[in-house]
Amino acid sequence: MVxxxxxxxxxxxxxxxxxxxxxxxxxxxxxAVVERExxxxxxxxxxxxxxxxxxxxxxxxxxxxxxxxxxGPHPDWAGMRSxxxxxxxxxxxxxxxEGYRSQGxxxxxxxxxLVDRDPWVVAVDGxxxxxxxxxxxxxxxxxxxxxxxxxxxxxxxxxxxxTLEEIPGSAVxxxxxxxxxxxxxxxxxxxxxxxxxxxxxxxxxxxxxxxxELAAETLRGDGVDVRTGTAPRRAYRRGRESVLxxxxxxxxxxxxxxxxxxxxxxxxxLELDRVGVETGRRGLAVxxxxxxxxxLWAVGDVTGVSMFTHVAKYQGRIVASNILGGDRTAxxxxxxxxxxxxxxxxAVGLTAEQARxxxxxxxxxxxxxxxxxxxxxTYETSPRGHAGVVADRTGRGLxxxxxxxxxxxxxxxxxxxxxxxxxxxxxxxxxxxQFPTYSEGYMLAVEALDM
Ligand SMILES: Cc1cc2nc3c(=O)[nH]c(=O)nc-3n(C[C@H](O)[C@H](O)[C@H](O)COP(=O)(O)OP(=O)(O)OC[C@H]3O[C@@H](n4cnc5c(N)ncnc54)[C@H](O)[C@@H]3O)c2cc1C
Ligand SMILES: NC(=O)c1ccc[n+]([C@@H]2O[C@H](COP(=O)([O-])OP(=O)(O)OC[C@H]3O[C@@H](n4cnc5c(N)ncnc54)[C@H](O)[C@@H]3O)[C@@H](O)[C@H]2O)c1
Numbered sequence: 001m002v003x004x005x006x007x008x009x010x011x012x013x014x015x016x017x018x019x020x021x022x023x024x025x026x027x028x029x030x031x032a033v034v035e036r037e038x039x040x041x042x043x044x045x046x047x048x049x050x051x052x053x054x055x056x057x058x059x060x061x062x063x064x065x066x067x068x069x070x071x072g073p074h075p076d077w078a079g080m081r082s083x084x085x086x087x088x089x090x091x092x093x094x095x096x097x098e099g100y101r102s103q104g105x106x107x108x109x110x111x112x113x114l115v116d117r118d119p120w121v122v123a124v125d126g127x128x129x130x131x132x133x134x135x136x137x138x139x140x141x142x143x144x145x146x147x148x149x150x151x152x153x154x155x156x157x158x159x160x161x162x163t164l165e166e167i168p169g170s171a172v173x174x175x176x177x178x179x180x181x182x183x184x185x186x187x188x189x190x191x192x193x194x195x196x197x198x199x200x201x202x203x204x205x206x207x208x209x210x211x212x213e214l215a216a217e218t219l220r221g222d223g224v225d226v227r228t229g230t231a232p233r234r235a236y237r238r239g240r241e242s243v244l245x246x247x248x249x250x251x252x253x254x255x256x257x258x259x260x261x262x263x264x265x266x267x268x269x270l271e272l273d274r275v276g277v278e279t280g281r282r283g284l285a286v287x288x289x290x291x292x293x294x295x296l297w298a299v300g301d302v303t304g305v306s307m308f309t310h311v312a313k314y315q316g317r318i319v320a321s322n323i324l325g326g327d328r329t330a331x332x333x334x335x336x337x338x339x340x341x342x343x344x345x346x347a348v349g350l351t352a353e354q355a356r357x358x359x360x361x362x363x364x365x366x367x368x369x370x371x372x373x374x375x376x377x378t379y380e381t382s383p384r385g386h387a388g389v390v391a392d393r394t395g396r397g398l399x400x401x402x403x404x405x406x407x408x409x410x411x412x413x414x415x416x417x418x419x420x421x422x423x424x425x426x427x428x429x430x431x432x433x434q435f436p437t438y439s440e441g442y443m444l445a446v447e448a449l450d451m
Pocket of ligand 1: 011034037046048049051052137266269301310
């Protein structure tokens, strides 16, 4: 065993770990980073980056087809795949490792685990790393629902789906939230026959039910067989086909079964219990400073707080500031949530139901953007778009907002800022938004509130 001494050890170099490590290195701290797969994490190789890269040409092609006077381009799988491979660095992170080394950090390859505390000691690859601070940033893995016989059929998670070489002829997508909607639409638009099986009554079930309805409409428009209110109970092979028997008695059949049923924090093998740190099914619990124990910090998916890259990066910044002597607390109000389907699905803050549960007196409004705005009409020949807001009747604040419309992932930030900064309805009604933009939709929705 080689004994090494650091100010901080970062376990897991996805977006959360990378941000924390980079800020500490820049501040002159002695930092060791540990990664067992690829620096860049799930996000960089098997999640955000490949999925957005693969969806973009399809959106552009559909966009061109929907614009007057263009003889649209057509997706070319070989070209798409090749650019995807460039974007995921051909699953090679040697330049990233070199980049950290050149900044003075020590880079360790392998699975890390905790062996002691006071001071913290991390073991990896024959080394014992002693440090004042340890940051756990180990992310999450695709959850596998308990379906009898699942091991008999061809199962994909986000990993196989985002690095695929050939488009399957047919697929059953289990789960109809962010992963299911993005990858289901991608596969369908590439000519795969997609069946989507969603357990609850609506897709996107953490959002307003209306958002789920609009998502289902979009997917059905792409030819997806969307089945809600049912879940697989048994899986088996029938020749080359993978068959899922659903609990409503029907079956869903595909060449592959893509699991999009949520993610579980990666805690296995860290041996946190050995150093007296408790973990639960939801992850490594942290306080508002992202601290799990004195000198032990956690950021990103492993914390079980909203599993988004922007949240992981935000927590990374919080932890670095706190280690560097600051006193920053994380505040999750007004964090946007975007599903990069076409059209984009964006939301922020509370749904009306969540607001009611939190004791507010919510009032909602929804607008059809094609009725009140010019932008949908100048943008495309078959204009689309809906937006909604949730406000607090008593306090007159904006509690939440959503949009299912082109570029919604960009203009949700207007509402996100209002929710985060507590800009009230009366002030928003004084707003002046650029004409003709989709952002004007929030003005319309705020105007439409009965308050
Ligand atoms: C298909 C898909 C698309 C997504 N798209 C988006 C999107 O568009 N926008 C968005 O905001 N979010 C998106 N997400 C969510 C996003 O990927 C995660 O929120 C983000 O990756 C979390 O970052 P992280 O740093 O916590 O963990 P990860 O990115 O999971 O990285 C953790 C790293 O820790 C390493 N590790 C784990 N255990 C150990 C150990 N014991 N020792 C050493 N290393 C270890 C892993 O190898 C990994 O590299 C998507 C998710 C999926 C599945
Ligand atoms: N654009 C983005 O920011 C983006 C994209 C993809 C994923 N992500 C994040 O990654 C995480 C994982 O996404 P996800 O969509 O896999 O998980 P999720 O937890 O958001 O949704 C899983 C869905 O699967 C359904 N489900 C669960 N078990 C089922 C079963 N046995 N049968 C049928 N349906 C079932 C649930 O009802 C739920 O709607 C989320 O936190 C998400 O926000 C973000």
